[in-house]
Amino acid sequence: MSYVAIKGGGHAIAGAAAVTEYLRTEEGLGNPAAEPLAIDAILHQLRHLVDRVVSEGGVYHPQFAALAIKQSLGDTLEAAFALRAWRSTRPRLSATPPLDTSRMRLIRRISSAFKDIPGGQMLGPTPDYALRLLRLELMDESPDAFRAVARNWLEKCPEAQLPDTFPKVLDALRAEGLLPPVTATRGQTAFDITREPLVFPVPRSAQLATMARAETGSLLAIAYSNMRGYGDVHPTVAELRVGYLPVMLPHPVTGELVEAGEVLITECEVVAMYDVQDAQVPRAQRCAGAAEADETGGKPVFTLGYGACFGHNEVKAISMAILDRALQKGMKDGASNPSEDPEFVLLHVDGVDSMGFASHYKMPHYVTFQSDLDRLRTTQQKSGEPA
């Protein structure tokens, strides 16, 4: 009687890697003009892919993000995963103090709350109002034409008298007493999700950090559930800004803050309608962390949601801001739908976790399946027996 060979696993893995590499380089078959995808080309021409991967990978390293995109053949989940795994090998050497986003070098900032805002609306690079028509002329773009576009744009660009920084829209609302005042959090260090496990209930900084490196689609899906009915946050985008944020680090010798570089980030602040009940609930019944009425002496105020992430990822930042608001509500009043439940949201939005677990079902499970068979056969046998 034959038996199944127990050798061959190693060869199979090597073969799978080789055939994947074949797919990556297949274009070179009989095509002398074929060139490998340059990291610079990915960084520039596929920049939103890089933005997504640095954000979900949780480490600001655009070059390695581009490399990860290249080696994963453009699979964002895989690329973010490779970047995250690389991050595991790096020790944490220092931490920045909270960074002031009003100092961002902006490429875009808008507010949907006001027609005009101090500093002005600045549309910047966005596809928001573009017609999504296929640009067939790009099918066979000539290198010369390609090189001329950016040069021509810069030449025609007027020397703008733009200020270095723009005021935050929220500051105006806050000055009018329409928002809860900023509570002092000095001395409270932000929760580092890469060094501490989430043990619920978790502080807001842990929630924000988890969402900041969440998988975009997962975050969007849960935020969308809140927007369209399984929730009651009706947000207005007070401000959405995209730009380069100076990163300040304490100098290793003097301890003085020095600018170590800058990171491209997207930041979104949403304002939601106040809850009428907020003003009526007696102070004693309010749990810690509840903002609004208490801090303004019982007056109802708007509520806030905050989102920020590495890279130019507007849908992600908006989704995060909506969920931040929803989670704060859930923490205060108890979750009345999934998007307000911190465990539900925070434990299901990480791309590395969820894609890994979905993929693991492809691994052999024959021992546990043998166990399942044993149970099913026994129960079937018993159900066939006369009682």
Place this chain on the structure above:
Amino acid sequence: MNAMSHTQADNAYNFGFLDEYAKKEVRRAILKAIAIPGYQVPYASREMPMGRGFGTGGLQLTLSLIGPDEVVKVIDQGSDDSVNAVNLRRFIEMTCPGVSTTTATTECTLIQSRHRIPELPLTAQQIIVLQVPYPDPLVVVEPSEDKRKIMHGEADYSRLLVKLYEDIVKFDEITISHRYPTRINGHYVIDPSPIPRWDVPKLNDSAALTLFGAGREKKIYAVPPHTIAEPLAFSDVPFRVEDFRDEQGRRRACARCGCVDSFLDEFVADSGSKTYQCSDSDWCDMQLQQVKPLQGKPA
């Protein structure tokens, strides 16, 4: 010996891949897990370069415990040559230069395993690390981790026992096939990882330390050596392992080595006929060396 000195020149990764702070953190969590048998210790699990669910929790334990003199065995489904076992072993060899790997249960000091505990009883000199997808046995009755933590603290497993009872009412059998809830040292009930029920008794009074690593769920727990491990059952409905008897009630034997007291994998041939073979490939090889005359003649 300074582990940093093992850093491989060609990939610039630290010995054991993880940075030293991460390894220390995992070791501290392991010590706590041993001190509170069966308690799920939360830790900040790191991302590994293989998928969550492929053994990243177990791997973090292995890489944190591994020393330059270690002899490591990696199995998946009982086999040293299963694709995932090969992959993990190769990664350990790559990131831990100087460490030996083996397929022989008798030779190893550290075993990383998915879904099986070797048939050969382990010794006090050995540690077995099991890969865990779901660390909490209460997840079948309570989705909220916050609430489950309270239930564990109070040793409140009533809803789990009700589930077993309902099984008996509905099916006249407890239908839990693997991941069988097991009470450790009279308090915490653990999910012993997806080992078959066949392997659960091996946890009880084991000479070896058993560690459980759940990377995605970020938990570490342990069954220390010589600790009581009892699968949940009722006095009139005892715990039962998988039944490998044929229609005539005879114990099936391994088609390869003839063993009649090991966990068997079932194979369906193209013709539709079934054969059975030891799931533990090293055990099968050992039996083959000892009892050559029985080879290839199943009952």
